[in-house]
């Protein structure tokens with residue numbers, strides 16, 4: 001007979017911290033271990049115990065993935081769906097060349113309009129999701145049909161102050 005395992009809210013919250021790609025496997029392992037102890041409810045202690053046992057493995061797995069976010073110009077976004085940025089990332093070209101196949105884009109957002117304050121607010125949210133690097137899109141840096149972003153230095157500093165690496169450019 002399969003016993004449906006309940007989860008204490010604190011235990012469920014802790015499970016959310018496990019990288020998404022190994023979370024269901026971790027959940028199954030924790031439930032099996034709790035079941036062997038004759039329990040039908042997973043507690044925070046059960047999760048911590050499992051984290052100690054499998055922690056090194058999970059961290060090693062997590063390190064393989066580089067989490068990337070791209071910030072782009074709000075004005076340019078009115079006419080650009082961002083295809084060239086994604087194309088460069090998908091093919092690991094230009095400013096995405098150095099990333100391995102496990103890298104992923106976890107955020108793609110506009111600055112919110114001049115002077116780009118949305119970047120500051122969104123950095124906190126991205127940090128919760130483990131962002132490693134933010135690319136300033138090429139549309140913020142190029143001069144030609146439109147001027148280069150006049151707030152680029154402040155935007156760059158907003159990101160660096162949050163302790164996140166900045167790469168200048170995406171597809172150009």
Ligand code: SF4
Nearest residue numbers: 073074111114116149
């Ligand atoms: S702050 Fe820069 S990137 Fe943002 S809308 Fe203004 S010019 Fe574009």
